[in-house]
Amino acid sequence: MDDFLLQRRYEEAPTSSKDHRHATERDRDRILHSAAFRRLQGKTQVFGIGQADFYRTRLTHSVECAQIARAIAYNLLVEQPLLNHCLSPELAEATALAHDLGHPPFGHAGEQTLDACMREVSRKARLTGKNILRFEGNAQTFHILVAAEPKSTSYPGLNLTRATLAGVLKYPFAQEIGNDKFIFASDLAMARWALQQGGAILKARDRSKRRQPRTSIACQVLDWADDCAYSVHDVEDALQAQFLHPGDLEDARFARRVFAHYEETRSGEAVPKLTLPEFRERMLDLEHRIQPSGQGDERALRKSAMRNILNDLITSVSVESCPGTRRADFSWRLIVPDEARILSVLCKSVIWEAVITDPRVAAMSAKGREILRDLFQLLMEEVINKKSVVLFPRYYRPIIEECLEGGQMEAARAVCNFLALLTDMDALRFHALLRGSKASSIFDFI
DSSP, X not given: OOGGGGOBSSOOOOOOTTOOOOHHHHHXXXXXXSHHHHHGGGSBSSSOTTSOSSSOBHHHHHHHHHHHHHHHHHHHHHHOGGGGGTOOHHHHHHHHHHTTTTOOTTHHHHHHHHHHHHHHHHHHTTOOGGGSOOOOHHHHHHHIIIIISOOBTTBSTTOOBHHHHHHTOSOOBBSSXXXXXXXXXXXXXXXXXXXXXXXXXXXXXXXXTTOOOOOOHHHHHHHHHHHHHHHHHHHHHHHHTTSOOGGGGGOHHHHHHHHHHHHHHHHHHTOOOOOHHHHHHHHHHHHHHHSOOSSSOHHHHHHHHHHHXXXXXXXXXXXXXXXXXXXXXXXXXXXXXXXXXXXXXXXXXXXXXXXXXXXXXXXXHHHXXXXXXXXHHHHHIIIIISOXXXXXXXXXXXXXXXXXXXXXXXXXXXXXXXXXXXXHHHHHHHHHHHHOSSOOOTTOOO
């Protein structure tokens, strides 16, 4: 790979003469051994943590996504050797392992709640424009990698290579009104360093002009690997949990609701418009592929069906060169055929209708929102009104104490970051300990 892409922002002591790993392999290993990565084992993917141990968590999703990204990268490198200047299987693996580090407890419901809490603090302080406090999972991922995750006293964050940091910047937008996905203002300097000579950080006015961001080839591989893992594996979990049955896909009312969600998300997912009959034809094809034959082990039949779908999605992609940049990893575009994208978005829409909007899952999301909102208010009162840090773990107290000197806005960011660290069960136990909502012990870990 080009030396420019393997640069790190901060100088480090030379590696051992017996450490023969590539720079992207060391990035992968730093992510793999981080505390933020371990916490993903306790964070919701689709089904709530603790409901059953079989279903995927953010951790298992990230590991599977990493395997898919590695496979895509390997296939592309075989077909287009010139990619070796800017892509390696280990780089693709590293970005995929990292891509969900910033997700808070309770999935997207938790993300929306923390963002609402930060907006409310901003509203009361009469902040406007770029000064408004926000929370967003992808921005938090980048913040963890470049600032929050401790590795060395010599520098903040994990000090990853330029290639890896660019690989997780799926949404290179400034934090301002009109951008729902963005990079925190405090991390813009690092983002510019990661994207140097490649892509630009776009403002809201750029989005209004429909200007599309440029992302690295590693980021594009990650994005498609995430879509593949999300769509196929969540369908597999939904079938196993019996939230979804193959026969549902031929039900006319179910199909219309799934189609409505496809239409709502179509422009953001860059998939073509379909008529309802065309959409139902593809749903019936999916049903045919996942319908057990009635003979043999149903689990093996389901696994075989999902494997074949996933393999089709992985092997469907190719690359084309797109000159116009001095940077190698921004000189390629991943080509995903329309039918592959349609299948991926169809599967996501099926999960939305069969699982996300199911009252059992929706109730857990509502409970998660309530708990996080209450914890935010309790901790802000403790910090701002009582000037106390006793409710925080000892490792986090220095961070809160430092923020006390910066006023309410810095305190809100520190409280938000702390809550985003928690696993689902951490948040439940912490809330129970503070509110006495169930039997708890002073020895419960937070």
